[in-house]
Amino acid sequence: MSxxxxxxxxxxxxxxxxWIxxxxxxxxxxTDIFRDDALSGWGKAGWTLFVCVLPFLGVFxxxxxxGRGMGERAIRQAQTQEQAFRSYVREAAAEAPGAGSSRADELAKLAGLHDHGQITDTExxxxxxxxxxx
Incomplete structure (x- = not known):
């Protein structure tokens, strides 16, 4: 028996x-307290102290x-991160060797140069x- x-x-x-x-x-x-740029340093310190000293009351x-601004700030941060990621990918793709052309395109250009006699067989x-x- 148990x-x-x-x-x-x-x-x-x-x-x-x-509890979780x-x-x-x-x-x-x-996290939202520190994410908010509109709050001053004293405001952030006050809210953090309030949330840590009286957690249930402070959070509610x-x-x-x-609360309304929490969602707006989260969306704004997600959009900023997505824009930063997309610009990084564009920059990295632009810096890659042979960017903008595939191997097939490069081989077609080489074949055209060879067919027109602009490069030798060895080249x-x-x-x-x-x-x-x-």
């Missing part, structure tokens, strides 16, 4: 997951007073080997 019934196990798991959700909410609020008051083979090795 001294810990199934309902007690369920309630323990419920409290555990509620509470911690996630607490850290989200603290913060959500009531500034064509060397350039072709270089393109295929890249």
């Amino acid at each position: 001294d810990y019934p199934l309902l007690n196990g369920f309630l323990t798991m419920l409290w555990f997951f509620l 959700m509470w911690l996630m909410l607490l850290f989200r609020v603290i 008051v913060y959500l009531i007073a500034r 064509y083979e060397q350039a072709k080997a270089k393109v295929l090795a890249a």
